[in-house]
Amino acid sequence: MPYDEVVARFEPVLGLEVHVELSTKSKMWCGCPTDFGGEPNSHVCPVCLGLPGSLPVVNRLAVESAIRIGLSLNCDIATWCRFARKNYFYPDMPKDYQVSQYDEPLCFDGNVAVEVGGLTYQVPIERVHMEEDAGKLTHVGGAGRISGADYSLIDYNRAGVPLMEIVTKTIHGTGAAAPEVASGYMAFLRDMVRALGVSHGRMERGNLRCDVNVSLTPRGSSELGTRSETKNVNSLRAVADAVRYEMMRQGAILAAGGRVKQETRHWNEGGYTTPGRSKEEAQDYRYFPEPDLVPVAPDPAWVDELRATLPEHPALRRARLAADWGFTEREFGDILAIEGALELIADTVAAGTTPAAARKWWLTELARRANEAGVALDELPITPAQVAEVQALLADGAVNDKLARQVIEGVLAGEGSPAEVVASRGLAVVSDTEALDAAVIAAIAADPEAAAKVRDGKVAAAGALIGAVMKNMRGQADAAKVRELILAKLG
Amino acid sequence: MSDITSLITATAAELGQRIAAREISSVEVVRAHLDQITATDEAVHAFLVVDTERALAQAAAVDARIAAGERLGPLAGVPIAVKDLLCYEGLPTTAGSRILEGWVPPYSSTVVRRLNDAGLVILGKTNLDEFAMGSSTETSGYGPTHNPWDLTRTPGGSGGGSAAAVSAYQAPLAIGTDTGGSIRQPAAVTGSVGAKPTYGMVSRYGIIAMASSLDQAGPVARTTLDAALLHQVIAGHDPLDSTSINAAVADVVGAARSGDVKGLRIGLVTEFGGEGYAPGVELRTREAVTALSAAGAEVVEVSCPHFVHALATYYLIMPAEVSSNLARYDGMRYGLRVGDDGDNAVETVMRLTRGKGFGTEAKRRIILGTYALSAGYYDAFYGSAQKMRTLIARDFTAAFEQCDVLVSPATPTTAFRLGERVADPMAMYKSDLCTIPANLAGVGAASFPCGLAPEDGLPVGFQVMSPALADDRLYLVGAALERELTAKWGGRLLDQAPLLPGTKVVR
Numbered sequence A: 001m002p003y004d005e006v007v008a009r010f011e012p013v014l015g016l017e018v019h020v021e022l023s024t025k026s027k028m029w030c031g032c033p034t035d036f037g038g039e040p041n042s043h044v045c046p047v048c049l050g051l052p053g054s055l056p057v058v059n060r061l062a063v064e065s066a067i068r069i070g071l072s073l074n075c076d077i078a079t080w081c082r083f084a085r086k087n088y089f090y091p092d093m094p095k096d097y098q099v100s101q102y103d104e105p106l107c108f109d110g111n112v113a114v115e116v117g118g119l120t121y122q123v124p125i126e127r128v129h130m131e132e133d134a135g136k137l138t139h140v141g142g143a144g145r146i147s148g149a150d151y152s153l154i155d156y157n158r159a160g161v162p163l164m165e166i167v168t169k170t171i172h173g174t175g176a177a178a179p180e181v182a183s184g185y186m187a188f189l190r191d192m193v194r195a196l197g198v199s200h201g202r203m204e205r206g207n208l209r210c211d212v213n214v215s216l217t218p219r220g221s222s223e224l225g226t227r228s229e230t231k232n233v234n235s236l237r238a239v240a241d242a243v244r245y246e247m248m249r250q251g252a253i254l255a256a257g258g259r260v261k262q263e264t265r266h267w268n269e270g271g272y273t274t275p276g277r278s279k280e281e282a283q284d285y286r287y288f289p290e291p292d293l294v295p296v297a298p299d300p301a302w303v304d305e306l307r308a309t310l311p312e313h314p315a316l317r318r319a320r321l322a323a324d325w326g327f328t329e330r331e332f333g334d335i336l337a338i339e340g341a342l343e344l345i346a347d348t349v350a351a352g353t354t355p356a357a358a359r360k361w362w363l364t365e366l367a368r369r370a371n372e373a374g375v376a377l378d379e380l381p382i383t384p385a386q387v388a389e390v391q392a393l394l395a396d397g398a399v400n401d402k403l404a405r406q407v408i409e410g411v412l413a414g415e416g417s418p419a420e421v422v423a424s425r426g427l428a429v430v431s432d433t434e435a436l437d438a439a440v441i442a443a444i445a446a447d448p449e450a451a452a453k454v455r456d457g458k459v460a461a462a463g464a465l466i467g468a469v470m471k472n473m474r475g476q477a478d479a480a481k482v483r484e485l486i487l488a489k490l491g
Numbered sequence B: 001m002s003d004i005t006s007l008i009t010a011t012a013a014e015l016g017q018r019i020a021a022r023e024i025s026s027v028e029v030v031r032a033h034l035d036q037i038t039a040t041d042e043a044v045h046a047f048l049v050v051d052t053e054r055a056l057a058q059a060a061a062v063d064a065r066i067a068a069g070e071r072l073g074p075l076a077g078v079p080i081a082v083k084d085l086l087c088y089e090g091l092p093t094t095a096g097s098r099i100l101e102g103w104v105p106p107y108s109s110t111v112v113r114r115l116n117d118a119g120l121v122i123l124g125k126t127n128l129d130e131f132a133m134g135s136s137t138e139t140s141g142y143g144p145t146h147n148p149w150d151l152t153r154t155p156g157g158s159g160g161g162s163a164a165a166v167s168a169y170q171a172p173l174a175i176g177t178d179t180g181g182s183i184r185q186p187a188a189v190t191g192s193v194g195a196k197p198t199y200g201m202v203s204r205y206g207i208i209a210m211a212s213s214l215d216q217a218g219p220v221a222r223t224t225l226d227a228a229l230l231h232q233v234i235a236g237h238d239p240l241d242s243t244s245i246n247a248a249v250a251d252v253v254g255a256a257r258s259g260d261v262k263g264l265r266i267g268l269v270t271e272f273g274g275e276g277y278a279p280g281v282e283l284r285t286r287e288a289v290t291a292l293s294a295a296g297a298e299v300v301e302v303s304c305p306h307f308v309h310a311l312a313t314y315y316l317i318m319p320a321e322v323s324s325n326l327a328r329y330d331g332m333r334y335g336l337r338v339g340d341d342g343d344n345a346v347e348t349v350m351r352l353t354r355g356k357g358f359g360t361e362a363k364r365r366i367i368l369g370t371y372a373l374s375a376g377y378y379d380a381f382y383g384s385a386q387k388m389r390t391l392i393a394r395d396f397t398a399a400f401e402q403c404d405v406l407v408s409p410a411t412p413t414t415a416f417r418l419g420e421r422v423a424d425p426m427a428m429y430k431s432d433l434c435t436i437p438a439n440l441a442g443v444g445a446a447s448f449p450c451g452l453a454p455e456d457g458l459p460v461g462f463q464v465m466s467p468a469l470a471d472d473r474l475y476l477v478g479a480a481l482e483r484e485l486t487a488k489w490g491g492r493l494l495d496q497a498p499l500l501p502g503t504k505v506v507r
């Protein structure tokens, strides 16, 4: 059945559960670092290993981050709430329970406006709560899956890293725009957590993980359809695709008179979902208030303080920057298309570069180098301030465009600041007139034919002479100045 | 009196003074206690592990510091036994369970660190009911402890090892933990002093959890002053325990030295008596109240109507927390692992490990707690128990408007025989009838020896309960009682205990 027909016959109802991994320096309950990529089980202590006798202590920054997320989602903030234990056995959980929140979330009842194709859709927020991440299992043998594996290894470095779970209420009335509303909401969350500085916000790294719930209701019916839950959808595009795929799949089943099964589904790279473990045996997590922790009771004055210092709403900020910078819609769209580019350009502009120059550097030379290195743009080892410095050198004529690229290469290679690279590599444009004069005279002498043409008024022939001078000077000359000198000598 | 007798029967306060004055060395004192353990522990089985070499090294270090002119605390150089529920880096810690056999913690609990910092010398770890779940030390995976007053009887539990060690002169001091009476009930039936401080006054960090909202470590000793001195060492705020109270520790030592109860209002709880209470227990309780009255206290009778529901409330909340706290013992990371043959799935290994590693009582409480928290049962069981817990706490609040402390028997009967209640969990659970309310409300409570029951010649404990944070009142009453009763008896109650075979104590 075509998509249009699915939408014509059914109303999609969405629900999104997003886990946000916070970027706090230390874990949720202990002082261990949250750094990515240490040796397995090197970022652990009695607390995050759940050793007998160990006790958790709440990371205040994680609570603060959760409140700021909640405020950004227009949530109410609880004046008193508790952590709860979610009990189930799994080897990646050191305590065989996860400390989470149950019926007393820290933030609740919010809403977010998502714009798609000029229309605004309301995404109601049910809750934002705090919990801890688990360790990581690696299955050895048996195609790397748990069934059939010879044995499994456990790395508890991630165990206890703070997670926020943001849960929407059911989202109605999105119609054909459902996939874009879902991805637009995710984009909002990503931009928001980055603007707040509470998470790295990298979907491809799993900093943001989305579970997508989709059901279809026949138009004109008030009955809610059976939903599927597609787990761990980890890119904006995949979120939209997963919604669309499920709408199509469920639409076909319902149109054929079938029944949608309530189940967990996997998202596959090829752009389709497959059934996961069916929830025949409903888990009873036996939630109860975590007795090892005292209730969280944020002081309302503190919450007000946090509210007053929230960064600008990402959508408003984008609109403001677009207006300030004066790019065309397309030029601005190119910036938004590259993750992190908007922030980098904004910071470069803030460091004194024109928007056009900042955009040029980040979207061409630096985007190319990031691409080559296989890293994200904001992971390049160069800061917006350094890019601004390079641009200032260029504007002053201290380097030319070609040298500026070499300066950037040096900074990326870890050779120091732009000024240091210029000094150590000897990249400054030669402004010593004597040396230039000598080079010009030598070039004229070496190519009398070209010199004669220039004398005869064929100024275009100067190009060959300029090239020779530049070559002689190993590129470290200001081409305009060289041209000026040649024309003066032959005029 | 032989010299070794004076070293092992002296109070901790005396030992601390004499060590500080360099009249005796800590090494001598520690060696005397190690000898007494060797001589008597085959019969008593108070210890699971004795840390001889480290103890002697710690003692020598304290002696050297004193010789160098350092002024240490009042208990520096004094030996102590620690319940095997507290992590002590480098020494096997079992919680009395086979499931933790062989596990050596890589860190020390806050209480152990405070003991070390105060110069106390840790002799070893004492026996307990498995994960502190029991009232007789018979559920220990390593065999029961025997009551030094009568080796055919239990020393109570769960801290039977700590109480037996102190009453058998194997250590002048011990650390216990009390979730529903595990310090006070063993103290009562062994004629020793045991106190459960206000919940949150002693850090739980590094103490293997049984029921987190109830567990509290405290001192076990032979005198009120010794218990207070130890209380002073281990109490205080700990940033590693979120439930630790950030408040000044009450002047427990000052109270133990004063023992002045003139004008103190003492409330006798009317709910604890009658059917199920041994006549000797009721008799000695009344006498204790009379003695306090003679010392100048005002005695009133106070009703705490919800206390009769404390046992039922406790047996819902405690197992619920136990079922979750004991989940981590799954054979994956430490301790016992059963059935890891390369074919068994992880769930099978977990099941086999827990099936083999846990004893009957641990399993009973895990299952009870799992039911109490299950969907559909939560409100009726765990939920209503929490409401009753609040009502019990309110009974305390109301009672403390009428009096300064509450008193009662510590336990309905004297020490029972080994094996007598093993097959009857309800009879076993009733041992803690009087002690449980204080845990549910988080208030301070202690047991002090108040005589021998005429019918069996065994010790009776007198319980004192104080408002939260006012733990000093426990020692005020304990010291007054001790003064009045030792005068009457012409010595300490423990002097009336029969001598153990092989003991170094000579009378």
Ligand SMILES: [Zn+2]
Binding pocket: A027, A030, A031, A032, A043, A044, A045, A046, A047, A048, A049, A160
């Ligand atoms: Zn840690």
